[in-house]
Amino acid sequence: MADESEVVQRDKESLRFFHVICYRDPIARKKGLDLLKSSFDALIDRYGSPREVDLSSNNISNGFDAKRQIIEHLPGLLRLSIQCPFKDVRETCKSILADIKERKGIKLPRKIGGGPSHFIAENDVVPVDTEDEQTKLLFMEAFIQNNRVPNIIQLMSYHPDYLDCFLKTQHYLLHEDGPLPFDYRHYISIMACGRHQCSYLIKLQAQEFLLHGGNPEWLKGIDYVPQKLKDFLEINKILAHRPWLITKEHIEKLIAGKNRWSLSELTHALILCTHFHALSTFVFGCGLNDEIDFQNGHTFSSNHVDNDDSYSSDSSSLSDSANNSDEEGGLSALMARMKELTERKEEELTIEERLKDFAKVESQSAEITTSQKIPSPRADILRYVEDPNFTYKDFAKRDSVTEIPSFRAQDYSWEEHGFSLANRLYNEIGTLLDDKFNMAYNLTYYTMGNNTQVDTSSFRKAIWSYIHCMYGIRHDDYNYGEVNQLLERNLKAYIKTVTCYPERLTKKDYDGVMKEFKHSEKVHVNLMLLEARMQAELLYALRAVMKYMT
Numbered sequence: 197m198a199d200e201s202e203v204v205q206r207d208k209e210s211l212r213f214f215h216v217i218c219y220r221d222p223i224a225r226k227k228g229l230d231l232l233k234s235s236f237d238a239l240i241d242r243y244g245s246p247r248e249v250d251l252s253s254n255n256i257s258n259g260f261d262a263k264r265q266i267i268e269h270l271p272g273l274l275r276l277s278i279q280c281p282f283k284d285v286r287e288t289c290k291s292i293l294a295d296i297k298e299r300k301g302i303k304l305p306r307k308i309g310g311g312p313s314h315f316i317a318e319n320d321v322v323p324v325d326t327e328d329e330q331t332k333l334l335f336m337e338a339f340i341q342n343n344r345v346p347n348i349i350q351l352m353s354y355h356p357d358y359l360d361c362f363l364k365t366q367h368y369l370l371h372e373d374g375p376l377p378f379d380y381r382h383y384i385s386i387m388a389c390g391r392h393q394c395s396y397l398i399k400l401q402a403q404e405f406l407l408h409g410g411n412p413e414w415l416k417g418i419d420y421v422p423q424k425l426k427d428f429l430e431i432n433k434i435l436a437h438r439p440w441l442i443t444k445e446h447i448e449k450l451i452a453g454k455n456r457w458s459l460s461e462l463t464h465a466l467i468l469c470t471h472f473h474a475l476s477t478f479v480f481g482c483g484l485n486d487e488i489d490f491q492n493g494h495t496f497s498s499n500h501v502d503n504d505d506s507y508s509s510d511s512s513s514l515s516d517s518a519n520n521s522d523e524e525g526g527l528s529a530l531m532a533r534m535k536e537l538t539e540r541k542e543e544e545l546t547i548e549e550r551l552k553d554f555a556k557v558e559s560q561s562a563e564i565t566t567s568q569k570i571p572s573p574r575a576d577i578l579r580y581v582e583d584p585n586f587t588y589k590d591f592a593k594r595d596s597v598t599e600i601p602s603f604r605a606q607d608y609s610w611e612e613h614g615f616s617l618a619n620r621l622y623n624e625i626g627t628l629l630d631d632k633f634n635m636a637y638n639l640t641y642y643t644m645g646n647n648t649q650v651d652t653s654s655f656r657k658a659i660w661s662y663i664h665c666m667y668g669i670r671h672d673d674y675n676y677g678e679v680n681q682l683l684e685r686n687l688k689a690y691i692k693t694v695t696c697y698p699e700r701l702t703k704k705d706y707d708g709v710m711k712e713f714k715h716s717e718k719v720h721v722n723l724m725l726l727e728a729r730m731q732a733e734l735l736y737a738l739r740a741v742m743k744y745m746t
């Protein structure tokens with residue numbers, strides 16, 4: 197087997213190799229495709245010859261012989277032949293593959309895993325070659341930004357308006373002008389995903405890290421990175437699992453420390469890491485498969501049996517009620533409760549009553565047991581993580597209840613405070629995030645399962661508020677009694693697992709909740725979980741920055 201640095205090197209070459217086609221402009225793309233085709237022609241011609249191949253035009257010659265190069269690029273070609281929004285790219289790659297097989301008899305890899313998610317059947321997902329104009333443009337955008345349409349993007353495309361905001365923000369955070377250098381951005385993303393053992397995103401970010409000139413040594417783990425990055429590990433850890441513990445001293449330590457983070461750099465880093473913590477929850481919540489060209493995404497063996505059940509075979513589930521098929525009355529009962537709440541006049545609750553309701557939801561949440569399937573992190577993830585046993589702990593069970601009161605959203609809210617501070621320290625990001633939060637919060641199609649013209653706002657609000665509640669954030673004007681009326685225990689358990697312990701979620705958990713919802717709606721719920729959690733983390737982080745500054 198190749199040693200690790202060789203694998204890293206190979207990834208890098210391969211990415212560069214395929215980078216030549218990532219253009220919106222068809223003429224530029226055509227040039228790239230011609231180059232790709234002629235490169236492979238040259239490789240095929242020299243196949244078997246031990247001579248080094250010189251493809252100096254895109255500088256990929258690195259001592260690999262032609263045969264090895266061809267084989268190493270096959271997974272990439274396979275990916276492009278299937279999962280690219282540009283037809284010309286798909287067709288060219290298909291013909292190159294056919295050529296390789298025909299002229300040299302090389303066995304081609306096959307895709308495994310059936311689509312972007314192992315929770316959702318492939319033909320229930322929006323295809324990459326969709327005819328829908330808006331989605332098509334978004335896929336093209338995503339392809340140019342990421343050199344691929346990642347599974348995660350394909351899944352989000354159930355909700356194109358949201359995807360639009362998402363792509364803009366992620367592109368801005370990772371690829372546009374900003375306080376942090378590119379290698380730092382991708383490395384911080386990797387460290388963030390490490391907190392939830394999200395190897396899927398780690399692999400994607402490691403590729404980007406290399407593509408943007410990152411030092412391959414760093415991918416050996418946190419012992420190989422500059423101290424400045426290491427200093428960020430602690431705040432990353434706390435933010436990921438117990439953000440209420442962040443204080444201005446954490447900020448101070450980084451700003452005034454030996455390795456001096458500027459306030460802008462730190463803001464960039466904090467936003468990046470909240471973005472990737474939250475994104476990790478989405479990856480697990482929707483059961484994303486590895487990309488086709490990742491090791492688990494394809495096979496060269498002809499007798500490989502697709503084992504899509506590998507995730508569902510797990511017998512542990514969220515809670516006892518997971519086995520209850522009728523979910524406390526099902527969708528019609530839920531809709532009746534929603535209707536009742538909307539029609540009932542706003543109850544005049546006293547402050548004490550509201551506080552009590554909040555505390556009740558909070559302590560009930562602490563009683564909910566989540567999936568017991570605790571995966572042990574693999575070495576390739578652990579190397580980016582410090583103190584892996586530090587995880588979410590119920591806010592209601594925090595050690596110093598008196599010292600850490602719940603977070604009053606009215607005292608420090610996204611709209612009034614977080615938004616402008618973010619914009620001030622890192623130009624424009626506040627606006628982008630604001631659009632994305634609003635989109636996720638307000639998105640509705642007025643449907644629920646097979647029902648149309650449904651006002652779903654109370655249900656969506658309950659989800660959002662419940663997540664904030666698990667992180668100790670209280671909205672004065674919300675009636676927390678609604679959470680208990682609208683979110684049955686099993687759904688709460690799912691929300692808690694995805695949000696706080698995403699790495700523990702199983703297919704059975706996904707199948708066991710919101711049974712009458714469509715997959716697109718389950719993904720919709722997951723998008724809300726992602727955004728509400730990101731906002732919760734960010735509120736704590738920005739409040740600490742504000743306290744440091746004043």
Ligand SMILES: CC(C)C[C@H](N)C(=O)O
Binds near residue numbers: 639643644645718720
């Ligand atoms: C999460 C879903 C129940 C949302 C619903 N489909 C809506 O249009 O609002």
